[in-house]
Structure formats: C-alpha cells, structure tokens
Amino acid sequence: MDKRSNEPFWWALFGAGGVVAALTVPVLLLLTGIAFPLGWLPAPTHDSLYALFSHLLVRLAILVIVSLSAFHWAHRFRFTLYDGLQIKHLNAPVAFICYGSAIAFTVFAAVSLYTF
Amino acid sequence: MTETDINTTIEEVATIELEVFRYRPEKASAPSFDTFTVPLHDEWVLLDALNHIKDEIDGSLSYRWSCRMGVCGSCGMMANGEAVLTCAAFLKDYAPGPIRIEPLANFPVARDLIVGMDDFMEKLNRVKPWVINENGKSVEEGEYLQTPEELDDYVQYTMCINCMLCYSACPIYGMEPSFIGPAALALAQRYNLDLRDHGNEERMDILSSDEGIWQCTFVGECSEVCPKHVDPAGAIQRYKVEATNNWWKSKLMPWSN
Known part of the structure; x- marks a missing residue:
C-alpha cells in the first residue's frame, strides 16, 4: 500500500496515443478513406507514395502514430475489460494481453516499415 | 372562511408520493420501502418533504441534515437513483412522482437514510x-x-x-x-x-x-x-x-x- 504506482508509464503512452490519434487519424481517414476514393482530390500515384515512404523520417512518423495509437487502445481496452467485466483478479493477465498486443503490434509495424 | 372552504382548500393542495428506503436493524434484517404522500409545494425541497414526514407522519424516520442551504453537506441522498443534496432538489422537479429516496449509494447503511462515513x-x-x-x-x-x-x-x-x-x-x-x-x-x-x-x-x-x-x-x-x-x-x-x-x-x- 502507498507505494508509488508504475501506472504513469502506461498512462503516458495512453495519453500520447490519444493526442497523436486524435490529431492524425481523422485527417488520414478523410484523405485515404473518402477524399481519394471519391475523387475529391487527385489520389497520389504509387510512385509518389513509394518515394514518400522511402524517407526514413516518414516511416518513423508512421511508426509513432500506429504504435502510440495501439498503446492508447491497449490501455483503454484493459480498463474496459477490467471494469466492464469486473475481472479484478485477472488484472495481471489482462494487462499482459493488452499491452503485449500493443508491443507485438509495434514490433510488427517496425519490422514491416524497416523491410519495406 | 367557512368549514367547507377550508376543506376545499386542503383538497386542492397537490401531493406527491415519496418511496422512502427504511432500514431499522432492530426491527427487520432486510431493508424495505415505505410510501408517504406529502404536499407538493413549489418552494419545497426533498428535505422539506422528509421533515414533513418526520414531523407529521412517522417520527421514526432517520436521516441527517443541518443547514438546509447547501453548506453543511450532510443531507446527501439518492433521489430516483441520482445523488443529490436533498436541500437543493425541488419536489416539483420530480412531479408527478413518485420519488424514490434512498441512502447514498456505495456506503454501508447504518439506519434508514443514514450511511456510515x-x-x-x-x-x-x-x-x-x-x-x-x-x-x-x-x-x-x-x-x-x-x-x-x-x-x-x-x-x-x-x-x-x-x-x-x-x-x-x-x-x-x-x-x-x-x-x-x-x-x-x-x-x-x-x-x-x-x-x-x-x-x-x-x-x-x-x-x-x-x-x-x-x-x-x-x-x-x-x-x-x-x-x-x-x-x-x-x-x-x-x-x-x-x-x-x-x-x-x-x-x-x-x-x-
């Protein structure tokens, strides 16, 4: 009791993920999900996208966006399970599965972006 | 004013029902609800209704209150499932009723509407x-x-x-x-x-x-x-x-x- 929690580590990732996702995901969805398919804006060609992603910084930015978003999901989903299903006794495995998924996803995204 | 006039006046006063949580450990091990009918005055708050019940109908009703003006913080209860200060919640806002009055949720009940703090x-x-x-x-x-x-x-x-x-x-x-x-x-x-x-x-x-x-x-x-x-x-x-x-x-x- 009264020991300082390590929760700030996960909460910082959760908070950062929330900010990053709120700022970037609507724009990306609007562009790639609506504006380009409906022809509101000229869609970029494969070559130009390929050139864009060839920049290491762009790939790094994508990694940050998807990874932090995953951690945001993990934290929220953990508490949804924890409080929603009232599975207090399963706190450790639930946290392991949620954050583990986000970590696995981050590794997968990093490898994909690196070897692309 | 004749007697008939007075009776008519009394009959015209609108009323509202309160379903009040009762728990008296010396009488019953399980809680129950008592229904009381109280006058529905525009200027009455839930606490006025409870005071009316205690003064006029059932003196055994137990609850905490003190200042009647949202300062002391002792008259908090659940009204229709929502936590309110009963001195700041008007009866007319719950019309036509009934209003279910319960002790503050998430706390152990000591007696009637009184919780352990x-x-x-x-x-x-x-x-x-x-x-x-x-x-x-x-x-x-x-x-x-x-x-x-x-x-x-x-x-x-x-x-x-x-x-x-x-x-x-x-x-x-x-x-x-x-x-x-x-x-x-x-x-x-x-x-x-x-x-x-x-x-x-x-x-x-x-x-x-x-x-x-x-x-x-x-x-x-x-x-x-x-x-x-x-x-x-x-x-x-x-x-x-x-x-x-x-x-x-x-x-x-x-x-x-």
Missing part, C-alpha cells in the same frame, strides 16, 4: 488535507501574499463540503472500495496547488499509489453530481499529468530528485 473520513485523513509547511513564517514575519491568479489555481477545490455525493456517483468506488475517491483527491489538490503548502512530495506517495488517481478512468460522474462545482474529475486528470511527469523524471533523471 468512516471509510471516507479515513481516506480524507490519509491525503493530508492541510497546509504542510515546516518552515512556515512566524506571525511577526507577516502574512503570505498571494495573487488572484495564484488563488484561482486551487480556490475551486476549496468549495468541497464533504457531502460524499461524488463517492455515490463514482462507479469505480462502487467496484473498488479501496479507491481513495474523488473528494479526497480533489482536496489533496487543493493543498498541492496552494503556494503556501509544501506537502506535494509527501502526498504523492498516497495520491499516485494504485489506490489513488490511477484507479480513476475519468468517468466524470463525480463532477456531474458535485453541488459545489468542485470538478474532482478534472482535479484527478490534472494530477495524473503531474504524477506522470514526476515518474518519468525520477526514472530518467534519478539524480535530480
């Missing part, structure tokens, strides 16, 4: 809600000066009247009785943000423990029901940022202390 009092004490300043000025050195902006930083949290409505509204406290809870955390912030206070570091051990702010998932119901607009939910989120900065600093720069 021990858990809250113990938690309140744990967050050290007083000015901690070991090198305080002597009287001769004069008063502490504070700008209006510095006062604004915490003055909102000083409004808490310990009515515990926020604990009744908090679903986390309902599930995790060990959670320190909204009012105590907001009151801790009241002192943390006061320039005269130097107890921030001391309080962080309890505030940033697993039983403290990290139990909160920002449901926000505490701020919804707060009769004094303290906004405990906001206080807790704000403290999460501070505790997180502090945590990263202590891990990345352990020498800085």
Whole structure:
C-alpha cells in the first residue's frame, strides 16, 4: 500500500496515443478513406507514395502514430475489460494481453516499415 | 372562511408520493420501502418533504441534515437513483412522482437514510488535507501574499463540503472500495496547488499509489453530481499529468530528485 504506482508509464503512452490519434487519424481517414476514393482530390500515384515512404523520417512518423495509437487502445481496452467485466483478479493477465498486443503490434509495424 | 372552504382548500393542495428506503436493524434484517404522500409545494425541497414526514407522519424516520442551504453537506441522498443534496432538489422537479429516496449509494447503511462515513473520513485523513509547511513564517514575519491568479489555481477545490455525493456517483468506488475517491483527491489538490503548502512530495506517495488517481478512468460522474462545482474529475486528470511527469523524471533523471 502507498507505494508509488508504475501506472504513469502506461498512462503516458495512453495519453500520447490519444493526442497523436486524435490529431492524425481523422485527417488520414478523410484523405485515404473518402477524399481519394471519391475523387475529391487527385489520389497520389504509387510512385509518389513509394518515394514518400522511402524517407526514413516518414516511416518513423508512421511508426509513432500506429504504435502510440495501439498503446492508447491497449490501455483503454484493459480498463474496459477490467471494469466492464469486473475481472479484478485477472488484472495481471489482462494487462499482459493488452499491452503485449500493443508491443507485438509495434514490433510488427517496425519490422514491416524497416523491410519495406 | 367557512368549514367547507377550508376543506376545499386542503383538497386542492397537490401531493406527491415519496418511496422512502427504511432500514431499522432492530426491527427487520432486510431493508424495505415505505410510501408517504406529502404536499407538493413549489418552494419545497426533498428535505422539506422528509421533515414533513418526520414531523407529521412517522417520527421514526432517520436521516441527517443541518443547514438546509447547501453548506453543511450532510443531507446527501439518492433521489430516483441520482445523488443529490436533498436541500437543493425541488419536489416539483420530480412531479408527478413518485420519488424514490434512498441512502447514498456505495456506503454501508447504518439506519434508514443514514450511511456510515468512516471509510471516507479515513481516506480524507490519509491525503493530508492541510497546509504542510515546516518552515512556515512566524506571525511577526507577516502574512503570505498571494495573487488572484495564484488563488484561482486551487480556490475551486476549496468549495468541497464533504457531502460524499461524488463517492455515490463514482462507479469505480462502487467496484473498488479501496479507491481513495474523488473528494479526497480533489482536496489533496487543493493543498498541492496552494503556494503556501509544501506537502506535494509527501502526498504523492498516497495520491499516485494504485489506490489513488490511477484507479480513476475519468468517468466524470463525480463532477456531474458535485453541488459545489468542485470538478474532482478534472482535479484527478490534472494530477495524473503531474504524477506522470514526476515518474518519468525520477526514472530518467534519478539524480535530480
């Protein structure tokens, strides 16, 4: 009791993920999900996208966006399970599965972006 | 006025039904509800109706109240499932009724509408809600000066009247009785943000423990029901940022202390 929690580590990732996702995901969805398919804006060609992603910084930015978003999901989903299903006794495995998924996803995204 | 007139007048007074939670451990082991019909006056609040019941209908009804003006924080109850100060909730807003009156949720019931406050009092004490300043000025050195902006930083949290409505509204406290809870955390912030206070570091051990702010998932119901607009939910989120900065600093720069 009264020991300082390590929760700030996960909460910082959760908070950062929330900010990053709120700022970037609507724009990306609007562009790639609506504006380009409906022809509101000229869609970029494969070559130009390929050139864009060839920049290491762009790939790094994508990694940050998807990874932090995953951690945001993990934290929220953990508490949804924890409080929603009232599975207090399963706190450790639930946290392991949620954050583990986000970590696995981050590794997968990093490898994909690196070897692309 | 003739007798008939008086009778007509009495009959014309609108009424409303109150379904009141009763628990008298010496009489019945299980709680039950008693239904009372009370006059529905525009200017009557729920507390007036309860006082009417106690004075005119059933003197055995037990409940806490004192100031009748939203200052003492002792008349909090559940009205139709919502935590309210009964001195600040008008009967007419519940018309045509019935109104279900229950003791504050998430607390043990001692008798009728009276709940046990021990858990809250113990938690309140744990967050050290007083000015901690070991090198305080002597009287001769004069008063502490504070700008209006510095006062604004915490003055909102000083409004808490310990009515515990926020604990009744908090679903986390309902599930995790060990959670320190909204009012105590907001009151801790009241002192943390006061320039005269130097107890921030001391309080962080309890505030940033697993039983403290990290139990909160920002449901926000505490701020919804707060009769004094303290906004405990906001206080807790704000403290999460501070505790997180502090945590990263202590891990990345352990020498800085």
